[in-house]
Amino acid sequence: MRRIGLALAWTMLTLSVVFLLAPLAVTIAVSLSPSPVFELPRDELSLIWYRQIGALDGLLPSVLLSLEVAAIATAVSLVLGTLAAIAVVRGRFPGREAITTFLVSPLMLPGLVLGIALLQYFRSLGLREALPTLLLAHVLVVLPYVMRTLTGGLSLFDFTLLDAARTLGLSWPRAVLQVMVPVLAPSFLTGGLFGFLSSVDNYPVSIFLTDVYHKTLPIQLLQYIGESPDPTIAAVSTLMIGLTVLVLILGERLVGLDRMAGV
Amino acid sequence: MPNGVVGSPNGVVGSPDAYLRIDRVAKRFGRATVLDALSLDVAEGEFISLLGPSGCGKTTLLRILAGLLTADAGRVTLAGRELGRLPPHKRNVGVVFQNYALFPHLTVAENIGFGLRARRVPKPEAAARVARGLEMIRLTHLADRPVTQLSGGQQQRVAMARALAVNPALILLDEPLSALDRKLRETMQVELRTLLRALRMTAIFVTHDQEEALALSDRIAVMNAGRIEQLDAPRAIYDRPASPFVLDFVGLSTTLSGVVERVDGPMLEVVTALGPVRVRGQFVRGARVLLAVRPEKIGVGSGAGNVPGAGPRAGNTATIRVADRTFLGRSCLVHGVAAEGDRVVLETSNDMGERVVPGSDLLVSWRPEDTLLFPQVAG
């Protein structure tokens, strides 16, 4: 019985890992094949599709727009989220739990619903420009990640460290900068990183706020896939996988995988 | 030493130029009075223990001295300078926190050098002082380890070295040894005392462990509910406790309540559950009093109470029923019950302890001079 259980567990784990990596592996493989019809490379590898990336219409602007929106939204979220996390962890006021739930709730609620709600709301306010509405909306996407990891980090933070720094000769603001910020750096990084990634990847909120001139990367990509699916998309996707790997390696170096996995 | 008073540890109470003067400091949290107009003078180089049950305000007092908390009333002066509302980083008061509060993102050496960097001490000098600090706590070989990898005792030493590295005018230690196991705690007590004495550091050491306070201090301030009940040398605290609270908090004793029956010059005769007890003191006849005797002052047999040259009737004797014995290692405690249920505890040699049989009656005696006397508090 135990044996069977263990064998089952291992089988499922192996299956899961293969299953999870399959779409990534096939994307990478297809991008390296010279065939134009999504085939695995047979005898030779080719970078032809990577050279085609430059010919994709509107890719670069969409990448830049996505990065700009994600960077600004993450910066704003780090500030607002840190303040709010300090408030709920350190404060002694009724409704702390409610505020925490409120500020992380976009994680659990359908993004599409938020998207149409914002669409109607901005329209009723007469706000129709893509960039400001995207920025305003993406803070709602990023801040929950920051809030979640920082409340976790802060509730483990030992505030006597600040007292210690002050008795050793640092003023209060310097103590915060030299002790609290570095000790909480892993939480900032994890929250910021996942928030940033989810902003770059966001489709269901952005789709309602973009216009013909302002397409974020996911919207542009989905459009390519719908219009002309060819292995160039696989090449772009492979680059995105590579970038994600880099970000994860960086995170592992700075924070450790365990903390990033939230376990 | 420029303006400190180096005197006998006992001699500076109320002296106008004490090194550290705590003058009627008060602090309330909401309705609770945590410090109640507390005053304390400390001489330079003195090692003072604040001893008291948990919740009596020891940490609160330290935080006020460090500037981490503002007092509601009162003044604190250190080396002739009024501390007032000076922020912690301008006080030059070192603190060793109860949980050590080591910076987890820094190495051992970086922790020790933290205060030097904060004060912008030039790098070469800072490095030399960190090296000396490491040597002092014998952790040079662990200089580049993250502090999170150290054992409890090592962390404690790093916390000490970090606080001392900036050469503070005063060091405050908040139950620095309470997290260590007993054996290590005893080693660290000696180490800490030697270190602070060698540096001639003025120290306030908070503890709720009376043995630790007795072992380490020049003087002990016994605190209770935000006030100092008694400030004295360890021996005096133990031998002449100023109140039943101090008596109860420091060491074991047998306590008896009674009424003064006869006044005979400097001697009183008090009627207790154990019979008449003779004690030196000044009370009027009929006064209700509390008597106490330390266990090691009570002996087995009638001889222990004899005062040389005062005749056989001068001592106090009593018969108790032996309830239990506790073997302590060096000696043995015998617990007895008197006729009306009062408990008596005496310390005997191990051999004597062996011979005492629980359930049997035992004749014990002690000298009138060794009997402590307090007024009986109403209720």
Add this chain to the structure above:
Amino acid sequence: MRRLRPAGVGLLSLPATIYFLLLFAVPLAVLLAESLHDRSGWTLAHYTRFFTTPYNWGVVGRTLRVAVLCTLFCTLLGYPAAFALARTRSLLQSALIAALLLPLSVSVIVKAFGWTVLLRGNGVVNQALQALGLTDAPLRLLFTEAGLLIGITNIFLPFMVLPLFAVVRQLDPRLTEAAATLGSTPLHGFLTVTLRLTLPGLIAGITLVFSLSIAAYVIPTLLIGDTYQTLPTLIATSFLYLQDPGKGSVAGVTLLVLSLATIIASAALSRRFTGRGR
């Protein structure tokens, strides 16, 4: 923090809270109002129109069906997998966690694109099936419910494994041994000890996967298309193509209610089974 009283520290939550009130709570309220409103004023007309159309019931049914099946598959794969993951040694464990984190962090669109390649008629899956002799002709997978389920399970599987792993690895293996010494059979021991102790992780995983999968949009769009509509695709078409905000708002409110109900039910369940909230 030092200068501020505890009540004052609470003020630091104001900027984020006000932001969320203005840009999250109010817009959702506007959406709700919009669904109850048309040119003539307040009305339930959008709701009656929506819920008297059998097609829309079909959409709601499909949304729930896909979410339930996806949650089921994720549980069947993820629950045992979390146990195996918790038993591995550190190096292999790190590698496996990385193998979970990478797909989690890669863009949904990239993964969905990968599945369109894998599932097409002459795609890798069909080639493998034929090579193994399991089928003669290529199976139609893309634009079928089976394809959709494969893709959506793939996307949300890590959300099941990670919370479970967090709980399982804190399990004390001695507990099942203790149960065994008390004479319980392995199955009984599993049900009374292990399952019971991992229930918080299981509830968390199920809640997460279910509420994410009822809201999935990109995957259905790419893997099955408009012929098989779920609530999210219906919402998107109502707004983007049909210009019918009344219908879209009702669908949006319906989806919102479903996911709130999931969260509330999950909170109630975990209180019931763990004796405490959250």
